[in-house]
Amino acid sequence: MNARITVSLPEDLVEAAIAAVASGQAPSVSAYVAGALREKADRESVAEVLAEWLVEAGPLSVEDEAWVQDALSKAQLGT
DSSP: OOOOOOOOOOHHHHHHHHHHHHTTSOSSHHHHHHHHHHHHHHHHHHHHHHHHHHHHHOSOOHHHHHHHHHHHHHHHHTO
16 A cells, blocks of 8 residues: 655656656656665665674674675676
8 A cells, every 4th residue: 555645855856757757767756766765775774784784793804805895896897
C-alpha cells in the first residue's frame, strides 16, 4: 500500500526525476523518489550492521584494511 505525501524538493532534483522518467529510467516521478529513498534506507541498514560487527569483532587489522582497499580499488577499475 502506498501513502500519498507532499514534499518540497530542490528544483534540480525535480528536474532529474522528470528526466529519468522521460528517458525511461523510472516509470514515474513517484517511483524514482521511492527508489532513491529505498536505496538510502538499504545503505543505512548495511552501515548499522557493519557498525555492530565492528563492536563485536573489533577494528580491522592493518593487513585487513589494506586488503579491503585493494579489493575496492580493483572493483572500481573493473579488474
